[in-house]
Structures are given as C-alpha cells and as structure tokens.
Amino acid sequence: MPAIPQKIIHEYLRHDKKFPHVWCAGCSNGIVLGSIIRAIAGMNLSRNDIVMVSGIGCSSRMPVYVDFNTLHTLHGRAIAFATGIKLHKPHLKVIVVTGDGDCAAIGGNHLIHAARRNIDLSVIMLNNNIYGMTGGQVSPTTPYEAYATTAPYGNIEPDFDVCKLAIGAGATYVARTTAFHTQETQNMVKEAIEHPGFALIEVICACPVIYGRLNKKGGAPEMMKEMRDNSIPLSAVDKLPPEKVQGKIIRGVLHKDIRPEYCAQYAELMKKAQAQGGSK
Amino acid sequence: MPKKVEKDRIGMIIREEDAPEKMEVELPEIKETGDKSSPVIIYYNWCKKCGICVAFCPTGCLGRKADGSPYVLAPEKCTHCEMCDLLCPDFAISGAKEH
Known part of the structure; x- marks a missing residue:
C-alpha cells in the first residue's frame, strides 16, 4: 500500500501558522500528527466535518497546525468540550488529542465519565511519560524508578495503565500503539473514527529532550x-x-465491543418525549 | 510564484453566520534541494536535524552533514519505501516516487 505523500499532508496544514512547528527536534508528536492526517486523508472525509479538540500540553498544540475545525481548550477539559460539540452536532467527527497529564491526571474524571456514557468521541492520548511543556514533572504515567525534575532520586509511584482504566470505565474501543508504528497508528485512528462509541488510542511517544535527557535514553533515533x-x-x-512479555509495550486493539451510543439514545429520548407532548 | 490554497469555511460550528465563505491563504515557498531528479526531496527550512530519517533509512541512501541535517548520499540506493516520509516529525522530507 503506497503511503499518502508528503505534499498531501502539506495541504492539510495551516500555512499561516508559524512553521516549522513548536515541538522539539525528534519529538514524536509530529509523527503522530502525520499519521492522523494520513488516516483522515485516506478516509475522504470533508475537513468541515472534523473537529479536533485539545487541552493544554505539548501534544495539545496539534490542532493549531491542522486545517480542520479546531478548539484549544482548558487544561484537562478537552473531553468535556468535545462532549458538548458532539451533542450539539452529532454528525461531526470529533477527535480529541490530549497528552498523558492532560488526559489521565487533570482530565481523568472527564475521561472515565465519557467512557461510561459511551459517547462517540475518538480520544488519541499521546503518552510521553512526563509533563514536557512545563519542564519535566512526574506525570501519572511516569514509570516506576524513572527520573523527572520533581523526582530527582527516581519516581516511587507506580505508573497508570490508562487503557485498563478506559476498559474498566466502559470504553468500547481501546487500543495501544507507539509513534514508531505509523501504519498501525493510521489504521487505529481510522477504526476509532468509524467506531460508533467511545474510542481511546494510547500512543506511546518519545520525549527526547526532557524525558530522554533525564533518563539517559540517548537521542530521538535511539528512543x-x-x-x-x-x-x-x-x-x-x-x-x-511470560518472561519475554514482562515489561514490554503490548500493541494492538485491546478491547472492542458495541454498546448503545449516547447521542443516539438522547435523540431517541427526545423523540419519545415529544410524542408524549413533553409534559413531564 | 507561491501556490494558493483555497480554504472552505462553511462548516463553522457555533455561529454559522460569522463564517467567511472562502478564504485564500498563500503557501510560503519551501526551499527544496533544487534538484527535481533527486529521489528524496528535503525541505531544509522545516528540518530540525533530529536524525530520525538517516537512522531509519533501510538502504543507507541518506547521509548526515556536519550540522546534523540530512542529504542524499547515494541516490541510486533509494527504493521509495517512504520510511523517511512516515517518520519525519517535521514534514520536511519526501521520498515518494512522484513529488
């Protein structure tokens, strides 16, 4: 399968924004953005039918650079804003791009309740294991004994498995991949957009400048x-x-099922209430 | 002559009456290697010299300059696998068959 050429990607970018983009040299966010654009370009969706919502963080700069309907919102509240958009105009494809701190720490409550409702959002969580934008604080997904600026002797907290959390909260499509596996990311984004229900994709990313430097991981190619x-x-x-599986990142679609979707149920409820005259 | 891209702005979410119907934005001229016959085109003003394309080129077609930026070392080795395309975080390299 030939990949979608670079010039098509350039057509999806906002050239009135400052390029090259703000991310550090070797940051995986650009690679993931490329995979997302390739997935959308391959689906022949109209740009006007896509809404990209993000919170605050390195990865949340992503909607600034792409030519869709975009929303750059409060820290951790991206899913809350996206829920509002989806309920107002259910025909739009709403993609939420968030980081690990944004999604799992500050926005953890919104994540679990959106998963419980099974509202048709595609959440792409870019997990770089650290708060990159603010200087390298410990995030909920920083691995045990890894170093961060607020953990100079190593992190003593166990890390968070966001995929398991989402499955437990009731998400109907949960997948994990890495930024290196671009074709896999592309396919998963496509599946998540087509999936009728809450979809979460965890993309493991490299932060060579902060996480890589503090943990002596080498440069971007090594990571x-x-x-x-x-x-x-x-x-x-x-x-x-089992000893070969221990400590490895497991990639793939971890969970998939079908449950009633929130917007569809809401529309049905409205119809029922209007038929009764709406007196209650 | 910079290329112009037409932007369609009908699908604004909140207030449709606020949306200008069409907007034209000028694409900046991106400096290329200058050689259209080269199998790989590198946009040097977008490149951040991270070295990912050189590290993951499976045939060794790309080399690294002293400042870290890539260049086409052996053009005959390129198989147009597009690995550099897929892995470039800055959209600054194109290894497709047709540019």
Missing part, C-alpha cells in the same frame, strides 16, 4: 529504536513465554 524493539503485538503475547 525510536527502543520503541520498536521493546514492543510486541497483542497477537504474539500468547505464543511467547
């Missing part, structure tokens, strides 16, 4: 190679001995 070598597809987990 990308680690992502490639340290992850296994879900289909291979059963075939491998």
Whole structure:
C-alpha cells in the first residue's frame, strides 16, 4: 500500500501558522500528527466535518497546525468540550488529542465519565511519560524508578495503565500503539473514527529532550529504536513465554465491543418525549 | 510564484453566520534541494536535524552533514519505501516516487 505523500499532508496544514512547528527536534508528536492526517486523508472525509479538540500540553498544540475545525481548550477539559460539540452536532467527527497529564491526571474524571456514557468521541492520548511543556514533572504515567525534575532520586509511584482504566470505565474501543508504528497508528485512528462509541488510542511517544535527557535514553533515533524493539503485538503475547512479555509495550486493539451510543439514545429520548407532548 | 490554497469555511460550528465563505491563504515557498531528479526531496527550512530519517533509512541512501541535517548520499540506493516520509516529525522530507 503506497503511503499518502508528503505534499498531501502539506495541504492539510495551516500555512499561516508559524512553521516549522513548536515541538522539539525528534519529538514524536509530529509523527503522530502525520499519521492522523494520513488516516483522515485516506478516509475522504470533508475537513468541515472534523473537529479536533485539545487541552493544554505539548501534544495539545496539534490542532493549531491542522486545517480542520479546531478548539484549544482548558487544561484537562478537552473531553468535556468535545462532549458538548458532539451533542450539539452529532454528525461531526470529533477527535480529541490530549497528552498523558492532560488526559489521565487533570482530565481523568472527564475521561472515565465519557467512557461510561459511551459517547462517540475518538480520544488519541499521546503518552510521553512526563509533563514536557512545563519542564519535566512526574506525570501519572511516569514509570516506576524513572527520573523527572520533581523526582530527582527516581519516581516511587507506580505508573497508570490508562487503557485498563478506559476498559474498566466502559470504553468500547481501546487500543495501544507507539509513534514508531505509523501504519498501525493510521489504521487505529481510522477504526476509532468509524467506531460508533467511545474510542481511546494510547500512543506511546518519545520525549527526547526532557524525558530522554533525564533518563539517559540517548537521542530521538535511539528512543525510536527502543520503541520498536521493546514492543510486541497483542497477537504474539500468547505464543511467547511470560518472561519475554514482562515489561514490554503490548500493541494492538485491546478491547472492542458495541454498546448503545449516547447521542443516539438522547435523540431517541427526545423523540419519545415529544410524542408524549413533553409534559413531564 | 507561491501556490494558493483555497480554504472552505462553511462548516463553522457555533455561529454559522460569522463564517467567511472562502478564504485564500498563500503557501510560503519551501526551499527544496533544487534538484527535481533527486529521489528524496528535503525541505531544509522545516528540518530540525533530529536524525530520525538517516537512522531509519533501510538502504543507507541518506547521509548526515556536519550540522546534523540530512542529504542524499547515494541516490541510486533509494527504493521509495517512504520510511523517511512516515517518520519525519517535521514534514520536511519526501521520498515518494512522484513529488
């Protein structure tokens, strides 16, 4: 399958914004943005039917650069704003781009309740294991014993598995991938947009400038190679001995089912109430 | 002559009456390697010299200059696999068959 060429991606960017973009050299956010644009370009969706919503953080700068309907909102509240948009105009495809701190720490409450409602949003969580924009504080997904500016002797908190949280809260499409696996990310974004219900994709990203430097991971190419070598597809987990699976990133669609969608139920309720005369 | 892209702004979400119907934005001229026959085109004014394209080029077609930016070392080795395209975080390299 030939990839979508770079010149098509350039057509989806806002050239009146300052390019090159704000992210550091080697940051995975640009790679993920490329995968998202490729997925949307491959689906032949109109740009006017897509809304990209984000909160605050490095990854949340993403909607600034793309030519869709975009919303750059409060810290952690991206899913709350997206819920409002989806309820007002259910035909729009709402994509939420958020970081690990934005989604799992400050916006954790919105994440679990959107998953519980099963509202048709596609949440793409870029997990770089640290608060990159504010200088490298510990985030809920910083691994145990990793270093951060607020954990100079190593982090003593266990890290958060956001995928398991989303499955537990009732999300109907949960997947995990890494920024290196661009084709996989592209396919997952496509599936998430088509999925009728709440979809969460966790994309493991590299932050070479802050996380990489504090944890002596090398530069961007080394971190990308680690992502490639340290992850296994879900289909291979059963075939491998448990000691080889220990500590690896498991990629793939972790959970998928169908439940009634919130907007559809709301429309039905409205019809029912209007038929009764709406007296209650 | 900069290329012009037409932007369609009918689908604004909140107040449709506020939306200008069409808006034209000028694309900035992106400096290329200058050589259209080269298999890989590098947009140097967008490149941040992270070295990902050189590290992941499977055939060794790309090399690295002293300042860290990539250049086409061996044009005959390029297979148009588009690995550099897919992995470039800055949209600054194109290895497609047709540019």
